[in-house]
Amino acid sequence: MAGKSSKKAASIDMTAMCDVAFLLLTFFILTATAKIPEALPVDTPSSTVQTKLPESNLATLTIGGKGKVFFDLKGREVRIRTLELMSQKYGVEFTDEEKAKFSLMEGIGVPIGNLKQLIGMKTAERSKAGQPGIPKDSLDNQLTDWVKNARIANNEANNANGSKEELHIAIKGDAKEEYPSIRKVMDILQDQGINSFSLVTGLRGENF
Amino acid sequence: MAELNTGDSGGGKDKKVRSKKQNSKVDLTAMVDLAFLLITFFMLTTTLSKPQAMELGLPDKEKPNEEDQNIKVDENRTMTIMLGDNDKLVRYVGLLATPVAGGAPKDFAYGKEGIRKELLSRKEAVLKYTGDPKKGMIVIIKPGKKSNYRNLVDILDEMAIVDVPTYAIVNDFSPEEIKLLEGNKK
Helix, strand or coil: CHHHHHHHHCCCCCHHHHHHHHHHHHHHHHHCCECCCCCCCCCCCEECCCCECCCCCEEEEEEECCCEEEEEECCHHHHHHHHHHHHHHHCCCCCHHHHHHHHCCCCECCCHHHHHHHHHCCHHHHHHCCCCCCCECCCCEHHHHHHHHHHHHHHHHHHHHCCCCCCEEEEEECCCCEHHHHHHHHHHHHHCCCCEEEEEEEECCCCC | CCCCCCCCCCCHHHHHHHHHHHHHCCCCHHHHHHHHHHHHHHHHHECCCCCEEEEEECCCCCCHHHHHHHCCCCHHHEEEEEECCCCCEEEEEECCCCECCCCCCEECCCCHHHHHHHHHHHHHHHHHHHCCCCCCCEEEEEECCCCEHHHHHHHHHHHHHHCCCEEEECCCCCHHHHHHHHHHHC
8 A cells, every 4th residue: 555655646747737838838929929030130239228119110220230221110001102102213113912022021121123132032041142231322322212201101001090100210230330320320310300219229237 | 757557556456447547647748848848939939028229319400500609508517428449438528628627538438437427426516516407417429430339329328327417419529539539549
């Protein structure tokens, strides 16, 4: 009898543990948003500020790799509309399929002429493609147009919903990027009358 | 593993009853293993927190000259911070040619022991000097051509920590300032 009871003690009832594990699993699946691969990975500087970025109405300008600028926009409708406006302006036609694909893509960093080619690539190829950044010289300032058209598209979408929210611009710069290239982007924004924007930063410890 | 099969330790009648009981129990170990594996996977592949962001408002670009002419600022309230390469930071208080007592150009380090101490003590001194909480310290940040983005965010962060009431990013450098920032590098 004694030997039997010691054998019984070795078995643990796993039901509760299983319940907890699946509860946690459900929680994580439901709260998760998949990590979108970044077109241009940057190491953001850290700060003690705790403000969070908004989820929608947001355009992110990523600056890294010696002044390369990448453009990213939230919201599928807004992205499609922005692309339409850009294609009108630069006379580059996109099919509906390409538009749909663009609406799901990560940030882009190519001149508008090469965008068609970029959309045609697979995600893995795209990250290896070595995108040169969006042109932002005074002669060929496509970045200005991207930002401008994104704002127009965002306003159109928001007006349809009855909301008056403006597009929020965030600058996500690499910590090692030299100041002049950051300033160049800020100047482009300021030329459009955008004087207030966010700088994306990482989190720093409390007792910095 | 969870359910050890006790085998044929008992008598024939006993064994029959026990084996019936064991059939109703399912070994959950593998299931738990799988669940935790999936939990780990989801934890690692998701971004739990949204990225942090720092709000930055810049003055309107349109009429810089008018602003310069119209606003006269007491030089006792201003501190100018210049950022150079290799995390160099120079600050002076008042005008460069005639700095306020103890405010001559000096190098500082970033962080708690460096520029923050200076900013805090200056802030108090300015408040004592003006006697008006609305007329606090004014900090002018001048990021040099060689300074990097981290320097800019660091100094803006210091502004937020110290709670400087007014600060501005200015891009003009006088020749003396450039000399100060680049000259004594050795």
